[in-house]
Amino acid sequence: MSMFKQLVHHILTKLQQERTVSSVYHLLKGKKSGQTLEDVGMYQLHAFYHLLPKLKRSVYDEVIVALEQEHKIQRTEQGYILHEPYEGHYHFNGWIYRGKEHLFFERCVLVTQTLSHVKAQDMHFTPMVKSITTQQFVKQFLQAEHYHDNQLTTRWLTELKQALQHADLTEMMRVSFVYRLSGHALPGYTWQQLADAQKMSVLDMQIIFIESLHIMMQAKTPLLLALQKDCITSNFLTVSSRQTYEMLQLGYTLEQISQQRSLKINTIQDHIVEIARNVPGFSLQPYVQADTVRQVWEAVNAYQTFKLKTLQEILQLPYFELKLALTRKGE
């Protein structure tokens, strides 16, 4: 069974038959529409957002057809029926990296290639990465780190080895990562060659590679951290909500934040709704009870409506709790 098919199956399971099969495609492509972003929050799909921005629709459709033929799912007019759930175990972090993991990796490639040539005392080489911006970034990085002395090479090697020890990485991920790097008289492998070596498709290899990068980017050692500059998306909150979020993390209460910032309580509550939508794993517990969330969703299903006013009349709940409950399913 292909990695990619499993991944789609996993997300379809998460979506609880409540969306169309296309929403998985939009999610993986990283579509910026309200619907997709809402799905991300509601079904907690941050991990998978923007994993495959170049995914072709035809490739995706093939997998859906295959899943149907295997009787795992069945498409219907409104959406799909899940005949057999599948839950995998993944370490993606698409929401944060949004394709920038490749930028991080390109930098790793250039740093390795350069240091390998320094070691061989041959500085005449054709850079594997053509992007001028990346070349300049790495050049500045290497100059700042005094790349001509051997210490940097030793540090780089140590950091890479340490990051590659991460328990979530498989041996196959490690070897693929290392074989994709190039050095002096030692060119790396193409996607096709990596995939052939592991007897899998190119797409599966690329998906696994992205997952390995997301795991490795958890490494916060100095050099690897420096190469992650601008690879992390953190501006998915408005400036004001971000401030509220930071204060929440410091332990301030809603009321304290409202007072300190001279903003209405309502405004701060709106911030929290925004945070609940956008910050993966943000807990609703302090603001609304799990029972209440369940009640809200029961009402939504019973009355087939998302209208706040109607739901408020039925349930007699504060708007804040209603809005919060609607950001999340199954919590």
Next chain:
Amino acid sequence: MLHHLKHYLGYNEFRPGQQEVVEALLQGKDVLALLPTGMGKSLCYQLTGKMMQRTVLIISPLLSLMQDQVEQMKKMGIKRVIALNSFLTRMEKQQALQQLSQYEFIFTSPEMLQQGDVKERLTQLNIGLITIDEAHCISQWGYDFRPDYLRLGKWLKSQKNIPILALSATATYEVMDDIKKVLHMTSPFVYLHNMDRKELHFSRKWFNTTDEKVRWIKEHVMQTMGPGIIYTPSRRKTEEIARLLQDVHIQAAAYHAGLESHDRQLIQAQFIANELEWIVATSAFGMGVHKPNIRQVIHETMSPSLAHYMQEAGRAARDGQDAVATLLCAPGDDEIIRFLALDDLPTKNMVTDFYAGRQLELSETQLRVLTYWYSEWSYDEAIQKLKELITQKMTAIRATQDVLYTDECMRVLLMSHFGQSKQVEELCCSLCSDAVDNLIKVRKWMPLPQQMKLNWQERLDKLLN
């Protein structure tokens, strides 16, 4: 002269043609030089620029090639060199423009020269030489692919008294006339290298079907030695043939423009490092690849023109050792070649619809061409132009067919197409001598399956420790 050559670039001697070209440029003459790639074309403008102590502008049609040349020059230690092209972000471009006077060598594309800010900035510089690289693109591609290369002529006209150097590796007489006309070159000094290389031998094989060709390729590659390139027009076929070869453990890879840039770089590097023995490629492969010891070039199908064919076959034997270029033919090739050659031309109906302002589906190239025609010519002129183009292309196609069907000598046809006469007699082509194929070395050992031999720690250590 030799003293300057040694002083500025560190070489001890000129290769054929270089000195003549540099001398003519220093006298202020326009020069049209036909020199093979990999034989020091770039030295001509490098040395001239250094000796003039003025900025050299190099206009190059292919972005990847440009990038490669900049890297080559930096490798040589010429650091004040920049590529001004659409790879740059807006910020990078602004920065580059501001600092432009610091550079000795500025590479740019015909497209960039159409931009107001670039044009303006360039007029403020002390430019001593304008080089047009791959000048055959003006004719071979210019009319159909690169309208901006044509507009170049207008801009050059405004750059008075700056000598122009037009460089190409392959150009027929017609193409050379085109180049002179489009670039407004007045009585240029023309240098022609001898295309009749004794180390490059031609072979031709006929088959009944295309499938037979592919079967032959597999057998042949298993029995003989590379390094080599197999050219085929379709991306799908590069993958298919590469897979066939990999199945019998030949180190081969497919190469085409559909691969991502990093993968293309890796394949080139592996080929140069002799980790890959065969590249199965579309015409996208070759520009900027410097590998002297290529022993075989196989054309699964004839290229859409002899200029293309000679450029691709000519990638072999750069080290002066014998190599064989094998051309495979089968019934039906004519149609494939015709399709390839005419593929990007608009049809007459398209021209009519476009001028009438009707919506229609066009390829990117067709849209570019038609937009250019529309801005420059009337409908009648455009139709006339299209007719001329088709005639030109048909002539080019007929020339390729001559080589496909001749009973006499391939080399005579190839050379005469470029206005040269054949001098090499010994082992000239398979039609003149059966012994040509014997120049291909027999495979000495059967390759073993490739595998990742190292574990991850070992490979990391090999890279960095």
